[in-house]
Amino acid sequence: MTTVPPMRDAENDSENAQQMRGNWPVRPLTRARRDGGAIYVRETEVERQVRELSALPDRIRKERLLASAAWGDSQRAREETLVYFLREYTVRGEDGTAWEIAEALSKRIALHIQRAMRRWRLTPEDEKDCVQDLYAALWEALFRRDETSEFWEVRFWVCLDRRLWNLIEKRQATADAEVRPGDESPAMSDNEMESGLERILSKMSGTDAGPEALALRRDALKSLNENEVRAIYLVYIAGLPEESEDPLRPSAAKALGVTGRSIRNYLKRAKEKLTAWERGDN
Amino acid sequence: MKIKAMDNLFTTIINEADRDEVLIEFALSGGSATDTADWISRHPAHASDIALFAADQWVCGKDADALATSNAQTAAIATVGMDVLRRMRPQMAPAVAPTAANVVVRPLNSLLAAAKAQGLDADDAAALLDIPQPLFVKLHRRLIALESIPRDFINALASAVGRTADEIAAYLRQPPTLAAGASFRADDTPTVGTQESFADALRSDPEAMASQREKWLN
Numbered sequence: 001m002t003t004v005p006p007m008r009d010a011e012n013d014s015e016n017a018q019q020m021r022g023n024w025p026v027r028p029l030t031r032a033r034r035d036g037g038a039i040y041v042r043e044t045e046v047e048r049q050v051r052e053l054s055a056l057p058d059r060i061r062k063e064r065l066l067a068s069a070a071w072g073d074s075q076r077a078r079e080e081t082l083v084y085f086l087r088e089y090t091v092r093g094e095d096g097t098a099w100e101i102a103e104a105l106s107k108r109i110a111l112h113i114q115r116a117m118r119r120w121r122l123t124p125e126d127e128k129d130c131v132q133d134l135y136a137a138l139w140e141a142l143f144r145r146d147e148t149s150e151f152w153e154v155r156f157w158v159c160l161d162r163r164l165w166n167l168i169e170k171r172q173a174t175a176d177a178e179v180r181p182g183d184e185s186p187a188m189s190d191n192e193m194e195s196g197l198e199r200i201l202s203k204m205s206g207t208d209a210g211p212e213a214l215a216l217r218r219d220a221l222k223s224l225n226e227n228e229v230r231a232i233y234l235v236y237i238a239g240l241p242e243e244s245e246d247p248l249r250p251s252a253a254k255a256l257g258v259t260g261r262s263i264r265n266y267l268k269r270a271k272e273k274l275t276a277w278e279r280g281d282n
Numbered sequence: 283m284k285i286k287a288m289d290n291l292f293t294t295i296i297n298e299a300d301r302d303e304v305l306i307e308f309a310l311s312g313g314s315a316t317d318t319a320d321w322i323s324r325h326p327a328h329a330s331d332i333a334l335f336a337a338d339q340w341v342c343g344k345d346a347d348a349l350a351t352s353n354a355q356t357a358a359i360a361t362v363g364m365d366v367l368r369r370m371r372p373q374m375a376p377a378v379a380p381t382a383a384n385v386v387v388r389p390l391n392s393l394l395a396a397a398k399a400q401g402l403d404a405d406d407a408a409a410l411l412d413i414p415q416p417l418f419v420k421l422h423r424r425l426i427a428l429e430s431i432p433r434d435f436i437n438a439l440a441s442a443v444g445r446t447a448d449e450i451a452a453y454l455r456q457p458p459t460l461a462a463g464a465s466f467r468a469d470d471t472p473t474v475g476t477q478e479s480f481a482d483a484l485r486s487d488p489e490a491m492a493s494q495r496e497k498w499l500n
Contacts, residue, residue: 034303095374099367106363111358131359135366141298143371148299155306158335162305165334221341231336238318250316250322255333 024054024088029154031147038153046080053077054086061085079108079156083142088141100138106220109138109160116164126171130164137163169228197271200234200278223273230256231266232274257279284479304328305335348355354406354490360412361441366436376439376447390453393422396443411435414489420478428454430479434497 031040042050065077077085082105089098102116105169113134117127138160141149152159200220221229234252241254243260253260268272288297303323311317318336322329368375390396397407408415419427421439428451440447458477481499484490 033307040306043349090374096376099374099376101366102367103360106367107356107360109363110359113359114356128362131362132366136370138363139367139370148302151299151302151306155309158305158309159302161335161338162301162331165331165338176357181346219343229341230333230337233340234318234333237340238316240319240322240338248323250319250326254326255322255329257330 001152004237006180023061026051026054027084027088029150031145031150038152042084043078043155046078046084046153047080050084053081055168062097062100066104068104079105081116082098083152086142087145091145102142106135109135112157112160116161116168122168122171130167131173133167134160134164137167146268197236197274200274201232220274220277223277224270227256227258228266228273231263232270235263235267287440301328301331305331306336347452354402354410357400357442358410358412361438364441365434365438388450390445393418393439393443393453395444400444407442411438412494413484414487414491414494416487416489417483419485420465422459424454424456424458425477425478426480426483430481432480432498435464435480446483 009019013027029040029042032038040077041047053064056064064075065082065181067075067077078187082101086098086101086105089095089101113131117130122130141152141159221232224232234255239248240252242251242263244251251265256263291332305328308321311321318332321332325332393407394404396479397404400407402410402416404416408418411418418425431454436447440450443450484495484498
């Protein structure tokens, strides 16, 4: 037997009334993982926030989304949550609220970008170009409605950082150029530097470092440029060889797209800086 | 040619999604140092992305954003972000227009006070807006004719001091103020400055940089 749906009555439209009160249906993700075909899921806390906020009356939902809660506050909407509702409000034609959510995201990203930029050696012009291109890529992705853009609701910062690094690398100044043989004048022998470096790194290695170890690590590494940091990490922490002739064997040189000589130069400069740091010269 | 351009666009989107996916999978796996070599060998085409992510996590830790501090430069970056969005999706942006009858405007009594509420002094606000400090002070004193101010600048000023463009316009539409410290002795006549155009003020300001003139006057 075919059921004829009731005529829509604006006043008694339960779906409209529900939307005004809250109770937005939660949009599921659709992107499947390549390995097993399972659908990607949002982090537990993000999913909880999305469900909770979707069930709230609209006025309260907006207040909660746009509240400037401090980092670490359980009431602070996660970035993935903000992306979700930015899309939901845009689809519903509520541009004003979508704009405010975009502003909130923009401010959070700005803090993150500022921290990242400090670690690089870009000219002010290149920094500005990077910022503009990053935001253009961000907004293009957030307002695109397909499954490829769902990653931003799964791991927002991973998606943003990858684009940020890519943009910065393209503009990396020649300050990170290779050291020419004639320029090398190490203050100590390679053996002395090697044992010193092992001692320094033993204090701050480990990917699950506590706050004190992290602070020590940041302090030690702040004088290194990005390539020097990466070279140290890949060779001494991840254990990759500096370079490898075996095409199937990963190496630090392959990972960073440079020659083995470049890796050795990065390491030599990093070792000198870290040794100076340990002596208290920096 | 149009079909080829669309093909290139779709390829770019798919490649970007592939890169996102590999990195997210690495992050979901915990992304430890011992995993890095393994992941790089399994995904050589994404070695650079994995290496950058792992090194960044090692240096900063997962809670790095807790250490970031807000200042004028951060606000400037955020403003750039919203300017980009405004250009990409102008239909979303709040309109800059004279106050309509149905627009509720919160009274703005002082541009300096509004800036201070955002944690900015006059120097910070001027730096954020990329204008010389004396020009910001002139705006505060309403010595710049509203109709001469570029719409983009009104929006940037609103964003900088945390007000709407309508509130800024309403503030600037009022008569100029007296200079700070004006004397009201009986034999002195308090005077207000005369208004000038935004372009004239920027051109004549000896502290203005060529880049600032280029930015706001073109």
